[in-house]
Amino acid sequence: EDQVTQSPEALRLQEGESSSLNCSYTVSGLRGLFWYRQDPGKGPEFLFTLYSAGEEKEKERLKATLTKKESFLHITAPKPEDSATYLCAVQAPNSGYALNFGKGTSLLVTP
């Protein structure tokens, strides 16, 4: 059973066109929801951790929010350098703090 589902799978935006990526989760007793950015050929790069519903965090053009069932990664006025795959993850139950990842959203921002 999937615990983390991301949508859309791929997203193409024009530079400056704001949008949101979605991450829905079904794990009980959430101990943290994580957002990562991954560039081609690189490992995941940490963006945010959210712990409780209502929490929000921001970094430059990115803002992450959390509800009891899902998280959103809002991208405001994106630039081509924001093009990457964005991964969402939760702590896997009974797995020594290992993470359970969604399949990711591939974002392309065109000039």
Added chain:
Amino acid sequence: NAGVTQTPKFQVLKTGQSMTLQCAQDMNHEYMSWYRQDPGMGLRLIHYSVGAGITDQGEVPNGYNVSRSTTEDFPLRLLSAAPSQTSVYFCASSYVTGGRVGYTFGSGTRLTVV
């Protein structure tokens, strides 16, 4: 601090060969884990460790062995490589402080089995 170091970065194996993917961290993190990433599949947990001498299976452990003799090292062994093990492998280490967890990922090993 070097963080999490994975070697090699690239490897080509023939079916049936064995090899070890190395993972080392210099942050004294207690927890370590191995993932594989395939196109369209996200990262999937192979094995994890909660401390030296303690390992357990994740979601996709078949065909892989691990050991953790020291805090720093967590090697992943492919016993008899198969084309289905062609993937990108990531190692991560993590720590817990105040009930909150932080993770550091290596840069990955790209493995091709022919």
